[in-house]
Amino acid sequence: MTEQWVEVATIDELPIGKMKRVEIEGHRYLIANAEGNIYAVDDQCSHEDISLYLGCIQGENIKCSLHGSRFSLKTGEPLEAPADEPIGTYETRINVKKVLIKTRKKP
Numbered sequence: 001m002t003e004q005w006v007e008v009a010t011i012d013e014l015p016i017g018k019m020k021r022v023e024i025e026g027h028r029y030l031i032a033n034a035e036g037n038i039y040a041v042d043d044q045c046s047h048e049d050i051s052l053y054l055g056c057i058q059g060e061n062i063k064c065s066l067h068g069s070r071f072s073l074k075t076g077e078p079l080e081a082p083a084d085e086p087i088g089t090y091e092t093r094i095n096v097k098k099v100l101i102k103t104r105k106k107p
């Protein structure tokens with residue numbers, strides 16, 4: 001598994017409460033500013049294949065629009081049913097107003 005830092009947004013694109021989705025090498029990522037912290041997670045619910053971008057940020061969680069499970073943006077863990085598997089989380093950093101995420105890809 002190799003890792004790489006990839007620029008995904010400018011900080012101006014992500015004011016508090018905003019999300020952006022990006023696709024990198026066929027993988028969908030959701031970037032979110034929740035309460036001033038930038039998070040990156042899979043843009044796919046672990047319950048069914050639906051974009052979490054269609055949901056909404058609640059505190060530091062993301063709520064799926066289909067059946068309502070919330071996931072921690074920090075840990076990826078589901079907070080209630082029906083989802084029972086975590087979503088992937090990715091490190092983020094800000095470098096001169098640019099948002100980067102650490103992606104993982106299979107060799």
Ligand code: FES
Binds near residue numbers: 067069082
């Ligand atoms: S598809 Fe997300 S909770 Fe069911």
